[in-house]
Amino acid sequence: MPLLKVRNIETYYGPIMAIKGVSFDVEQGAIVTILGANGAGKTTILKTISGVMDPEKGSIEFMGQPIEGLPPDRIVRLGISQVPEGREVFHDLTVKENLMMGAYPRKDRDGIKKDLQMVYGYFPILGERTAQLAGDMSGGQQQMVVIARALMARPKLMLLDEPSLGLSPLLVKEIYAIIKRINTEQKTTILLVEQNAPMALSTASHGFVLELGRIVMDDSCDALLANEDVKEFYLGIKEEGVRGERRWKRKKKWR
Amino acid sequence: MELLNEILQTVLSGISIGCVYGLVALGFVLIFKATEVINFAQGELLMLGAFISYSLIGLLHFPYWAALAVTVIVMGLLGTLLERTVLRSLVGEPVYAIVIVTIGLSYFLRSMVSMIPGWGTDTYGFQTPFAEKFIRTGKLVISWEYLAIILITTALIFLLFSFFRYTRVGTAMRATSQNQLAAVYMGISVTRVFSLTWTIAAALGGIGGILLSPITFVHMNMGFIGLKAFPAAVLGGFGSLPGAIVGGLIIGITESLAGFYLPEGWKDIAAWIILIGVLIIRPQGLFGIQEKKKV
Ligand SMILES: Nc1ncnc2c1ncn2[C@@H]1O[C@H](COP(=O)(O)OP(=O)(O)O)[C@@H](O)[C@H]1O
Numbered sequence: 001m002p003l004l005k006v007r008n009i010e011t012y013y014g015p016i017m018a019i020k021g022v023s024f025d026v027e028q029g030a031i032v033t034i035l036g037a038n039g040a041g042k043t044t045i046l047k048t049i050s051g052v053m054d055p056e057k058g059s060i061e062f063m064g065q066p067i068e069g070l071p072p073d074r075i076v077r078l079g080i081s082q083v084p085e086g087r088e089v090f091h092d093l094t095v096k097e098n099l100m101m102g103a104y105p106r107k108d109r110d111g112i113k114k115d116l117q118m119v120y121g122y123f124p125i126l127g128e129r130t131a132q133l134a135g136d137m138s139g140g141q142q143q144m145v146v147i148a149r150a151l152m153a154r155p156k157l158m159l160l161d162e163p164s165l166g167l168s169p170l171l172v173k174e175i176y177a178i179i180k181r182i183n184t185e186q187k188t189t190i191l192l193v194e195q196n197a198p199m200a201l202s203t204a205s206h207g208f209v210l211e212l213g214r215i216v217m218d219d220s221c222d223a224l225l226a227n228e229d230v231k232e233f234y235l236g237i238k239e240e241g242v243r244g245e246r247r248w249k250r251k252k253k254w255r
Numbered sequence: 256m257e258l259l260n261e262i263l264q265t266v267l268s269g270i271s272i273g274c275v276y277g278l279v280a281l282g283f284v285l286i287f288k289a290t291e292v293i294n295f296a297q298g299e300l301l302m303l304g305a306f307i308s309y310s311l312i313g314l315l316h317f318p319y320w321a322a323l324a325v326t327v328i329v330m331g332l333l334g335t336l337l338e339r340t341v342l343r344s345l346v347g348e349p350v351y352a353i354v355i356v357t358i359g360l361s362y363f364l365r366s367m368v369s370m371i372p373g374w375g376t377d378t379y380g381f382q383t384p385f386a387e388k389f390i391r392t393g394k395l396v397i398s399w400e401y402l403a404i405i406l407i408t409t410a411l412i413f414l415l416f417s418f419f420r421y422t423r424v425g426t427a428m429r430a431t432s433q434n435q436l437a438a439v440y441m442g443i444s445v446t447r448v449f450s451l452t453w454t455i456a457a458a459l460g461g462i463g464g465i466l467l468s469p470i471t472f473v474h475m476n477m478g479f480i481g482l483k484a485f486p487a488a489v490l491g492g493f494g495s496l497p498g499a500i501v502g503g504l505i506i507g508i509t510e511s512l513a514g515f516y517l518p519e520g521w522k523d524i525a526a527w528i529i530l531i532g533v534l535i536i537r538p539q540g541l542f543g544i545q546e547k548k549k550v
Pocket residue numbers: 013016018036037038039040041042043044045
């Protein structure tokens with residue numbers, strides 16, 4: 001049984017249909033990625049899973065239990081934590097207070113203490129800056145705060161929304177290495193949403209390509225890396241030929 | 256010495272009334288920070304608290320401290336109830352519409368009080384343990400009536416500060432006011448935060464009422480204190496809790512001095528003159544920062 005089972009969800013912004021019948025599974029223990037250009041609907045999918053938005057149609061099952069339509073605070077308590085895009089720290093709280101907010105639903109004081117140390121192990125800079133206001137940190141450090149904060153909830157499934165956005169290539173590498181470690185060492189299942197296809201595909205095991213609210217490809221990351229369309233449109237590796245025509249033909253083939 | 260005593264008395268009474276302005280201003284700021292709504296019924300919550308404590312002490316002969324505790328609890332519950340019944344159904348409506356509803360609420364509370372048997376439109380008073388008690392040191396005379404207000408307010412501020420600073424729920428409330436969406440992702444129930452905010456604001460109103468009663472007596476129009484507390488909140492930066500208290504104190508002291516040394520009439524506009532003066536020099540208020548608020 002997959003940890004997360006999404007079936008035919010349709011999500012709207014008012015009259016605008018942003019997600020047009022998306023289905024996919026996330027297996028226990030995996031890192032799965034959804035690739036898509038800006039505006040494809042990646043964030044909307046994550047918001048629909050975490051309950052911030054409700055799907056008009058379709059179902060979402062987490063550990064065999066339907067969760068669509070539940071309020072977001074219930075879904076967090078079931079074990080799904082979202083790391084929102086754009087490094088949404090609590091800017092006037094200290095690093096430690098930010099992390100403790102991640103543990104908000106938990107009552108096990110000893111466990112929380114241990115996990116603080118665990119998180120400082122992954123992000124040593126946070127351990128050195130516990131009393132600093134999160135708003136005064138650099139972009140990379142804020143990205144670490146939001147990932148660490150989500151980890152503090154001890155989620156079974158972590159939803160990561162474009163962790164590479166706006167960071168230097170070096171920092172992106174560093175953060176992805178930590179994401180990989182969290183997945184293997186903490187057994188946290190990860191659903192990763194990205195525009196940065198090279199990074200995501202080399203980290204995840206399975207990938208989906210999302211275009212205009214629809215999944216157009218579904219394959220192992222190795223296969224996606226080798227795919228001509230992915231190479232051209234997501235990895236920026238162009239081939240010879242009349243570009244406009246190629247693009248049109250390729251897109252046509254996906255539908 | 257005579258003059259010094261006079262000034263001291265005036266300042267002291269200014270500080271004590273300023274404490275009450277500060278408490279009402281705190282109510283404004285708390286609700287604004289959490290929900291972006293300005294609650295124009297905050298003064299009426301104080302008025303209701305005053306009537307409740309009058310009933311408890313004057314009619315039912317409760318001891319002062321018991322009456323204080325019961326008033327806080329009853330007002331807190333009323334705040335919760337108001338949020339559940341009125342405000343929650345308005346979530347998602349434009350802020351100006353909700354603000355208008357709070358104005359309606361203030362009228363509603365005033366007419367309700369005027370219709371309740373035993374309350375009505377008369378002016379009432381009740382005994383406090385501090386009445387007619389003084390501390391004398393040499394020529395200086397300090398009235399317990401004023402001192403008690405200052406001490407109780409100080410204790411209350413200390414409590415509130417500790418709550419927001421050190422408790423899990425208090426921190427969650429600060430987090431929610433800084434970044435509502437991120438708070439939702441933490442599993443914080445924003446609805447419960449709003450509800451708790453109204454509970455606290457109404458309880459503060461209740462305490463303000465019981466504190467103010469010995470000075471202005473209990474009457475239907477006590478809520479107009481909001482007209483002084485509002486500039487106090489703006490003076491402090493409208494978004495800063497310490498700012499609300501400091502703003503209240505500044506307005507209380509100035510008003511008291513103006514009432515004593517300036518011709519009739521200046522007292523009531525002193526608050527607004529200071530506000531305009533400060534805003535010309537520092538448009539964001541004394542403690543205001545350009546907040547990078549994310550919703
Ligand atoms: N708040 C909103 N109101 C209306 N439309 C929105 C809103 N947020 C996103 N959209 C639209 O929904 C689509 C998907 O957006 P989003 O999920 O944010 O994409 P992505 O995360 O892949 O960049 C886009 O076309 C976008 O314009």
